[in-house]
Amino acid sequence: MAQIVNHADVDRSLADLEHASELEDLQAVIIKLRDTYCIDHLVYHWVNSQGDQYGCGTYAPAWVDRYIEKDYLRIDPVVLGCYQRFHPVDWKRLDWSSKAARSFRREAIEFGVGNQGFSIPIRGPNGQYALFTASHNCSDTDWDEFTKTNRRPLILLAHFFNQKALEFEPDRLPEASRALSPRETDAMTFLAMGLNRAQAADTMAISEHTLRVYIESARFKLGAINTTHAVARAMSRGLIVV
Amino acid sequence: MAQIVNHADVDRSLADLEHASELEDLQAVIIKLRDTYCIDHLVYHWVNSQGDQYGCGTYAPAWVDRYIEKDYLRIDPVVLGCYQRFHPVDWKRLDWSSKAARSFRREAIEFGVGNQGFSIPIRGPNGQYALFTASHNCSDTDWDEFTKTNRRPLILLAHFFNQKALEFEPDRLPEASRALSPRETDAMTFLAMGLNRAQAADTMAISEHTLRVYIESARFKLGAINTTHAVARAMSRGLIVV
DNA sequence: TGGCCCCTCCCTATTTTTGGGGAGTTGTTT
DNA sequence: AAACAACTCCCCAAAAATAGGGAGGGGCCA
The missing domain is CATH 1.10.10.10 (Winged helix-like DNA-binding domain superfamily/Winged helix DNA-binding domain)
Incomplete structure (x- = not known):
């Protein structure tokens, strides 16, 4: 478990992020950051109201494919649970009580996602919704220690990342319609x-x-x-x- | 016009923000930050779907009172214009064509808000919506220079601020509105x-x-x-x- | 000054929505 | 096995919204 984070490495990654000029660059940055934090996964996942989604991160491609194929977006308690929150949340605190949720969790662990996770919800207009997630395989106490230590940098990272990802999205302006009196x-x-x-x-x-x-x-x-x-x-x- | 920002001061303010334990502390931090950036105003304004609003910042109290009294929330092109955007926006780029908008702007300038502004929209679930705004009185070119230089720190600041402000908000929902089938x-x-x-x-x-x-x-x-x-x-x- | 938009008021009918009630199947959770 | 939630269907009478029409006063802008 990662207890010591090299902040210089984080800064370097942020500088890389700063200079990212296409979506692909984000993938490289997120891998570096994952390594810096010495955790299993770091993921940024973005969805909008048209059902477009974009993700980058370190999950196994097989898991990503399965996730999309099975439309797990509608089952995933992380996605559903964060949808109504504004605070970051530890996966332990989410509602895993339904049968679908439990089997989803079991499968995610099989694909190496990890038994622990911490997700930060971010929102845009018109139902745009992004999650920045750190996940890992470890004990509850180790994970609590990690999130306690790195909560704030992760939040900053999440927004930094989101801001960068949105730069590649056109700023769709409201439809022209005469203003109401x-x-x-x-x-x-x-x-x-x-x-x-x-x-x-x-x-x-x-x-x-x-x-x-x-x-x-x-x-x-x-x-x-x-x-x-x-x-x-x-x-x-x-x-x-x- | 502020061209040189002392980043150590910004860091100090962020540390203060970090340790803020009540809403009132945010006010002190935002004043310091305003001074650090040497601009006229820095404001954080938060609205939710129930019509609750909270703001802190450096606008003249008389302007804040007038804003609330006149329900300018429904006229203010900054609020309305940012509502549909996810990117920060310069006030110049908003729609000031309506008569109401122009007279609002005139009045805002009279109250010392400044002729230039840069607002960062931030959103939460359930229609929560916040704006972090920097405003100043200067020429277009000076302001463009300022926003170009300080765009990213301001964005980070906005999210940092928002995160902190939300800590004082209860994370409500579990059964507040059950999901629809x-x-x-x-x-x-x-x-x-x-x-x-x-x-x-x-x-x-x-x-x-x-x-x-x-x-x-x-x-x-x-x-x-x-x-x-x-x-x-x-x-x-x-x-x-x- | 003439055109345009905003604000205000009024009529008649017709269509649509609402507020109650009840009942059966399927599936999941406990 | 029982409880619960979701999905489907039905009736009736009252309340609300809609689609047309018309009319006058005020302000703004060219």
């Missing part, structure tokens, strides 16, 4: 909060008829075919925040 | 896409009655009071992506 925005917001038209109209201190006009003009501007659609579009375009 | 997720997704119940049922190849059961159970799980609310919540919690 203030009242339309209010209307969409209150509807998204669950008020019905009468309540929203009351809250906005206007008649329900007037509110309807706003909803319809918002629907028109957003190219939506009903209120729910309009609210969904307003949200996904960031026009309202709920 | 696959069919419920489908139902929410099709409704968010604008289909009505008949169309969604048709698309899912089930009866409309069955679809209704999914919608109602999803609504129950999400604690939503109607369909639009349920879709909005599912979206803001990242359970569906449209």
